[in-house]
């Protein structure tokens with residue numbers, strides 16, 4: 189059996205490494221799933237993020253059929269403000285607009301994880317509440333100028349400079365960074381990988 193992480197994200201790779209798979213002489217491969225992440229009219233935020241995680245796992249499986257018994261993990265993270273989904277910002281102006289809206293408010297971060305071996309596909313959804321401190325326009329400009337927000341859902345990284353603006357979280361830190369460790373471990377057990 190070969191465990192494959194279908195993700196381009198170095199953060200997800202590092203988090204998966206935190207599960208200690210390497211310590212058990214069990215390594216994993218990484219492939220880049222290229223899927224359309226567009227929102228489909230009518231789906232809830234939970235349905236959206238779960239669909240993308242399953243999509244990444246399935247596309248990942250197609251990319252690694254040559255490996256012995258591949259088991260593929262895909263994940264997706266979104267920020268939800270009220271009913272609105274914030275994905276990755278399109279550019280610096282979009283990042284500033286997102287951060288202006290998140291400033292001083294509480295939002296939800298949803299991360300879905302999917303695992304598939306081609307016969308069965310299992311999923312988990314993790315939801316975390318994050319409260320931002322108020323940010324000044326100068327704070328936002330300076331933060332966006334660092335470039336950190338540009339490849340992250342909601343235009344911030346809790347694990348980086350963005351952590352300065354996080355007043356409180358209720359839920360899973362690893363899930364906000366991109367891969368909920370408890371739920372991922374449960375899925376790996378359920379698939380017989382651990």
Ligand SMILES: Cc1cn([C@H]2C[C@H](O)[C@@H](COP(=O)(O)OP(=O)(O)OP(=O)(O)O)O2)c(=O)[nH]c1=O
Pocket residue numbers: 194195196197199200220221244263264265266267276297339340341342344345346347350364365366
């Ligand atoms: C909110 C938040 C998100 N993020 C990241 C997690 C995800 O990598 C990213 C959201 O984009 P995703 O589309 O979930 O993932 P990705 O494009 O980075 O990687 P891949 O699809 O190849 O697996 O935002 C942080 O790193 N820190 C944070 O605090």
